[in-house]
Amino acid sequence: MERFCYMLGAQNATQKSREIIQLETRLANITLSDFDDQRKDISSMYNRITLDQLQSMAPGLHWKKLLERIFQESFSEDEEIVVLATDYLQKVSDIIKTTSKRVLHNYMLWRVVAALSEHLSTAFRSSIHEFSREIDGTERQMELGRLCLSQANKHFGMALGALFVQEHFPTHSKAKVQELVEDIKHALDIRLQELDWMDEPTREAARAKLQNMM
Structure with missing residues (x-):
């Protein structure tokens, strides 16, 4: 240090x-x-509280100003957040x-x-x-080549994964995975319809998002 x-x-x-x-x-x-x-x-x-309550609870930071800088939009002190x-x-x-x-x-x-x-x-x-x-206790420093590979995977993981799939993933395996995904989506859709704490607009938005996944 x-x-x-x-x-x-x-x-x-x-x-x-x-x-x-x-x-x-x-x-x-x-x-x-x-x-x-x-x-x-x-x-x-x-804990669902307002920004004003958060400011009173933890006055060491200017929470409203901080969140406005992060999200680039204005918030009222009555804005509710989950802490x-x-x-x-x-x-x-x-x-x-x-x-x-x-x-x-x-x-x-x-x-x-x-x-x-x-x-x-x-x-x-x-x-x-x-x-x-x-x-x-980290004993060994990562070699430069592995570090470069790690960084590439960190920032372009989806793209690298797509290239790997194209090269090594046969078509019939992809079909099986897609079938599994559809089964999971169907189960989640049923679960969403059964949730009694979720209001209808939120439920429909969640179901629409689910259908657009993969």
Whole structure:
């Protein structure tokens, strides 16, 4: 981490890397495990609230402004949204309010660059790999050829899949898969008709979408 901060031009890289790790640790400590029982109880996690209520609940972020920037449209404070982790958002809000803007900015820069490190130079990729090895035990860095293939599949997966099917998937197998898909669509259509909590316009829209799949 320290080397990474130094490569980004940070002064006093040791201190800044320590601050980033401390913030990362605080965020990790408020994150529920995938095996936590609370994650399994969908009904308790489904919280339908307004933007105004969310702002009161977690004032550390300007939610209306953030969502308007993301979706490029205006929302009223009465706009209803579904929040799956109200407790987490409250704690994140508290962390944001008690963390300096400098540390928050450095942390965001670290997360963005780390996420895009596969597109950077070998030095950056090696630095990220060293950090990953210390955190989760990743022993071997992906070879450049495999990295390129992984990136191609990540961004053009459907196109590559289509080429693979054309080359290796016989026609009779495709017919069997299509038959299976139609059976699944039929079962889903019956399920949609039986749902008593869904209003009719939503049901018809869902059925139309189902018919247009594959």
